[in-house]
Amino acid sequence: MSDVTLDFPATASTPVASKPARKRGTWAGRGVGWALPLALLALWQGAASIGWIGDSFLPSPLAVIKAAWRLTLTGELPRNAWVSFLRAIAGLVVGGGIGFALGLANGLSRLSFNVTDSTLQMVRNIPHLALIPLVIVWFGIEEEAKLFLVALGVFFPVYINTLHGVRGVDPQLIEMARSYGFDRRRLFRRVILPGALPSLFVGLRFALGVMWLTLIVAETIAAQSGIGYMAMQAREFMQIDVVVLSILIYALLGKLADSATRAWERRCLSWHPAFQVKA
Amino acid sequence: MSLVSPPGAPVVARALGKSYGDNVVLRGLDLDVPAGQFVAIVGRSGCGKSTLLRLIAGLEAPDAGRVALGTQDERPSDSARVMFQEPRLLPWANVIDNVTVGLGAGADRRDGRARAIEALDRVGLADRAGEWPSVLSGGQKQRVALARALVSRPRLLALDEPLGALDALTRIEMQRLLESVWLRERFTAILVTHDVAEAITLADRIVLIEKGAITLDVRVDLPRPRRHTSPDAAELEARILARLLGETVVEFRDDRA
Numbered sequence: 001m002s003d004v005t006l007d008f009p010a011t012a013s014t015p016v017a018s019k020p021a022r023k024r025g026t027w028a029g030r031g032v033g034w035a036l037p038l039a040l041l042a043l044w045q046g047a048a049s050i051g052w053i054g055d056s057f058l059p060s061p062l063a064v065i066k067a068a069w070r071l072t073l074t075g076e077l078p079r080n081a082w083v084s085f086l087r088a089i090a091g092l093v094v095g096g097g098i099g100f101a102l103g104l105a106n107g108l109s110r111l112s113f114n115v116t117d118s119t120l121q122m123v124r125n126i127p128h129l130a131l132i133p134l135v136i137v138w139f140g141i142e143e144e145a146k147l148f149l150v151a152l153g154v155f156f157p158v159y160i161n162t163l164h165g166v167r168g169v170d171p172q173l174i175e176m177a178r179s180y181g182f183d184r185r186r187l188f189r190r191v192i193l194p195g196a197l198p199s200l201f202v203g204l205r206f207a208l209g210v211m212w213l214t215l216i217v218a219e220t221i222a223a224q225s226g227i228g229y230m231a232m233q234a235r236e237f238m239q240i241d242v243v244v245l246s247i248l249i250y251a252l253l254g255k256l257a258d259s260a261t262r263a264w265e266r267r268c269l270s271w272h273p274a275f276q277v278k279a
Numbered sequence: 280m281s282l283v284s285p286p287g288a289p290v291v292a293r294a295l296g297k298s299y300g301d302n303v304v305l306r307g308l309d310l311d312v313p314a315g316q317f318v319a320i321v322g323r324s325g326c327g328k329s330t331l332l333r334l335i336a337g338l339e340a341p342d343a344g345r346v347a348l349g350t351q352d353e354r355p356s357d358s359a360r361v362m363f364q365e366p367r368l369l370p371w372a373n374v375i376d377n378v379t380v381g382l383g384a385g386a387d388r389r390d391g392r393a394r395a396i397e398a399l400d401r402v403g404l405a406d407r408a409g410e411w412p413s414v415l416s417g418g419q420k421q422r423v424a425l426a427r428a429l430v431s432r433p434r435l436l437a438l439d440e441p442l443g444a445l446d447a448l449t450r451i452e453m454q455r456l457l458e459s460v461w462l463r464e465r466f467t468a469i470l471v472t473h474d475v476a477e478a479i480t481l482a483d484r485i486v487l488i489e490k491g492a493i494t495l496d497v498r499v500d501l502p503r504p505r506r507h508t509s510p511d512a513a514e515l516e517a518r519i520l521a522r523l524l525g526e527t528v529v530e531f532r533d534d535r536a
Contacts, residue, residue, distance in 0.1 A: 172363070173369060176363065176367040177380070178338075179338055179359075179361050190380070191369065194371040195371070270411075271370055271371040271373075271411045272371075272413075273413045276411070276413070276414075
């Protein structure tokens with residue numbers, strides 16, 4: 001018989017699952033994120049300075065900053081930015097409020113869900129910007145037009161994510177709360193609402209994206225004030241620096257809204273393992 | 280600290296029946312649990328033991344028969360507390376707020392927090408009161424769930440395999456903790472488990488359920504605290520296991536004898 005040697009691989013070490021320490025919020029980590037945009041900005045300025053990019057095609061960053069300063073002094077920029085901001089917030093509050101209320105109602109009540117959900121799903125499949133011609137006929141270019149479009153746009157992400165969040169609350173926790181004698185109000189406040197919160201924030205951040213998009217389109221087509229209107233006016237007079245400035249203002253407003261929401265989210269969801277920073 | 284704990288509540292179940300669709304889970308089951316007794320309900324998966332516990336604790340309503348807990352007008356949500364297999368802590372509430380959940384409608388009372396701290400102290404976790412449940416280990420979470428169940432001084436504690444998901448050592452620790460708490464507070468305890476050894480370690484009485492009916496009801500008259508190594512406990516365990524697993528195992532034991 002041949003010798004049987006059992007040759008166990010001695011080096012078969014078990015892989016050590018070493019989780020890399022997640023860096024979040026360190027200054028170095030944040031700095032890396034800014035490096036690329038700053039480099040692009042420098043490249044843009046350089047290209048414009050030596051004349052590779054013509055002023056009528058794309059003005060240099062410095063020219064844009066000058067335009068910003070000029071329009072700030074005349075008061076045109078702050079006024080229009082403020083108008084756009086108010087429109088965005090008003091639309092978000094109205095559309096988001098209705099979406100939140102209906103999402104809660106349909107998540108909590110089978111009857112309400114059966115009555116309204118299929119209708120809402122049908123309306124959802126119409127791109128809300130397709131309604132612009134109709135909205136102009138209805139409201140002209142008054143504030144109602146923008147409010148209506150923004151509210152309609154933010155309604156669906158808020159509605160769907162609220163509904164999803166309420167439906168997704170762990171039924172075991174609801175059963176536990178019931179067995180501990182929670183009434184409906186306490187059940188809602190202590191179990192359902194906090195349980196739906198992560199999903200609510202997803203909906204809110206989606207809604208912010210839709211909000212700015214809708215506002216930009218609505219202001220460039222049907223408005224007499226606001227950042228979008230400012231951009232369209234500038235295009236008439238070939239003030240490309242103001243056009244670029246308007247685009248940057250939109251980016252800045254969008255970024256600010258998103259950052260504010262994220263900070264709020266971190267505060268509200270500090271219990272969530274995804275938001276816990278290891279000390 | 281209240282020194283007078285409410286005495287345990289007696290449980291009476293008469294001709295209990297429960298079905299889910301065509302699946303009959305309990306068929307005309309009778310059970311009497313005197314106040315303060317520690318009963319273990321054992322049986323195979325799907326025999327109806329958890330359903331029985333859920334009916335007793337008021338989590339579900341029976342299709343037939345009745346179940347009564349303590350006095351006539353006693354509601355399970357006031358005097359019965361359930362410990363589930365999962366801790367079922369609210370992830371968005373810190374440890375102490377999870378314990379005050381157990382006070383039910385009295386959670387907002389001024390002494391609520393003091394009582395919660397006291398309950399946490401009884402399970403040895405008073406120093407973790409301010410932490411999120413997500414940072415606790417499985418055994419610690421289950422201890423918080425125990426504190427939540429105990430904080431209202433329940434008259435009945437219904438335990439639905441609460442130690443099933445714990446590792447062996449944590450399990451033994453939890454068994455000792457449960458026993459010491461029960462000895463001190465004397466609530467009625469009903470423990471559903473598939474672990475016969477655990478039932479013998481903890482219970483005064485073991486009820487075996489097969490196909491929705493009680494087929495064995497034995498008293499466990501062993502001195503406490505009980506240890507797994509006691510020969511009496513081993514003999515009792517072998518008897519119940521033989522019954523649970525069917526006769527083939529009994530024959531196998533006879534061959535070896």
